[in-house]
Amino acid sequence: MFLSYLKIAWKVLLRRKFFTLTSLVGISFTLMILLVGVALYDRAAGAYAPEQYPDRLLFGSYMQLKMPGNGEMKVRPSYWLINQHLRKLGPGVQVGISAEVQAVAAYVGGRKLALALKPTDGGFWQVLQFRFLAGRPYSERQARSGEAVAVISARTARQYFGAGQPAVGQVLEANEKRYRVVGVVADVPTMRFHAYADLWTPYEPSALERQPEVPFGESELLLLAPSTAAVPDMRAALRRAVAAIPMDGDSRIAFLPSTLGESVADRLLARYNWTSKPVQLFRVLSGGAVALLLLLPALNLISMNVSRMRERASEIGIRKAFGATAGTLAGQFVVETLVLTLLGGLLGLVLAAALLRGLSNGYLAAYGHFQPSLVVFGWALAATLVFGLLSGAYPAWRMARLSAVEALKHARA
Template sequence: MIRIYLKQAWSLLKENPLISGLSIAGTALAIAAVMLIILVIQVRMAEYAPESNRGRMLHVIAMRAVEKKNDGSTNNGYMGKSVVRELFYNLKTPQVVSGYARRTVSVNAAGKRTFSKYSATYTDERFWNIFDYEFLEGAPFTREESESGVCKAIISEKLARRLFGKTEGITGQRLLVNKKEYSICGIVEDVSRTARFAYADLWMPYNSNAAMETPANVCGGLTGYFNVAMLAGSTSDFSAIRAEVEKETRQFNANSPEYEISFFSGPLSNFDLIITNYMGFIKEIPYAEWFLTQGGFILFLLLLPALNMIGITITSFRKRRAEIGLRKAFGATAGSVFSQVVNENLVITFIGGVFGLVFSIIMLWLTRDIFFPSGSEINLSMLIRPEMFLASLFFIFLLNLMCAGIPAWRAGKYNIVKSLNNQE
């Protein structure tokens, strides 16, 4: 049966190359536009090193400190190191909890005078149990080294090449970070900028930098530069983790004499951060609004070409009115005619969908700086995933129903005598 429909569809392509070409082009453009949206979301949600555990991660990237004696005096921003250590390190439900601060620093190799700016992450030893970096050489700093504030640094292979012209034999070499000397203890593979929380050029213990301490006269030292990343055993632990954070926050506030803190929506999943555009300064996450907006936009992108293709398809089947009338004269039911029309159109739609899918991948690669931080690298492991193909097949099927449904229904209702005489 499938072979018969394929032959019929192929004959239609040869008989009406212009109409078929327009149908395929319209389908390709519609699917490309839809899949571009899907691919952008997918790259932000897909799990790949060093964020292979994205689905099990929770993040706290926003905090509010309120002065107890004056409710109008508030400070919104990141948290101080004391909050990380005294509140989040006490959590028992997550598998791992890590505090980190992102800064821009000047770096050069020891003995050289040229300084360049790079992205740095000041963190702890726990960080390396959440994110799975690929070490080319050396190893992460240990808990003892992190706590003592030893001046050790892990650098990316890109930074190693720029500083030393190679990526091997670098361990133990010296570099200056903001004019302070650090010893290199490891080199990791370059990280794509699409890995928002894992990306950096170098990583150091936060205790190695006194500037990571917030002065006591700034909101009691509670605000600062830090975010928190947590790794749960599974997504089913998210509710328990959020409940424990609330409990620990109440206890922390009870012991704080001048300020009380809160974390807006609390720990956020990667999907939450996509919906809020990576902003944590909201108290409610607009799930319904996001789905309605995205769904409405996708439907709009599918509807416009579908309306054009409905007209093209109806015109095409007017030419086949006599053929359809002959089939009905030999006993074909309206349902079988409907099925034939939909199946034949599905082949054409599928061809257009494949072109659209390939075109969307090319377009995302060419326009990646629009959707992601400048300089982001997009590779096939982020794009070619089972869920992407399932999504594309779904939208191809949906577009096919929208384009072929009405013509197929009308074709099934053709009067046999009028159809054989090629009349309306």
């Protein structure tokens, strides 16, 4: 029975070429765009090393500073502020500090090698799980004393020391400063901006950030909770610790910790002075885009299904006249919708995989490897099915319940 349904469905789809084409294009392109969009977002905010446990991570990049008479300001904390006041945030909580990357230059045989240098403390290596290819991170003690040691990325090691050459224990000179390499880690995509750098070193002991009583700088706080359940406690502990920081006069500071996903949204929109609430704007924009991307193909499918049913009223009438029941007719339409949706879904998956492959090898090569998420694919496909059944099979079922005479009459008018 099912096989014969399948055969008929196939024939119907071949006969109605335009309907089939529009449905396939609508479904597959929507799925493709969704999958590519989610893959890009996932690459930036998904659970990959070094941010292997995004559910347990919090980032404190900005503080809200309220000064009476001067309004509010968004400022970044200094190393000193975090190190002095925010180190102890409860049992099992790892605390790390890092600064924005700085552009530095190394020179290899008269050629400039532009490197991104990220100053960090020792805790940074505990909060984030870098994959070490050789050596190990520098310790908190080394970081505190500001030793000239560095962890470098595999690419930097290759470009500076040459492919296959040992890097650990060697000296790398950047911006006229000589660093002893203690570890080599797998490359981090630039999208992973909390972790990304080519070269990680301890803060300079002379850095302004490290001087006592300098509360604002260019650093951020990285927190790792022992478990997902402990995150609310960690937030609360941070709030208490910040409240306990002594401030001049009536000034107040508050930390605005964000999850990995929130910080990505923040980062994406922070370059544009459109809003003071980038996370909300990001949600609205991406939600709106997804809604539009789903709505338009849906409208096309509905309008086509409706007129298709009108066209097929006579077919239904004839089938009924020859003894088909409402159930068998509805079954036929369900199978048609299933075939169409699955075909479109498969096509969308193939398109998305091909596009992501192209992007990974070309335009977005610096951002790491992308692949479509099968979970998202599953959900999107399920949504399409439900929608297809509602838009296609429901009118069909109603039509199927008409008596043969009514259906034929309907066809004439």
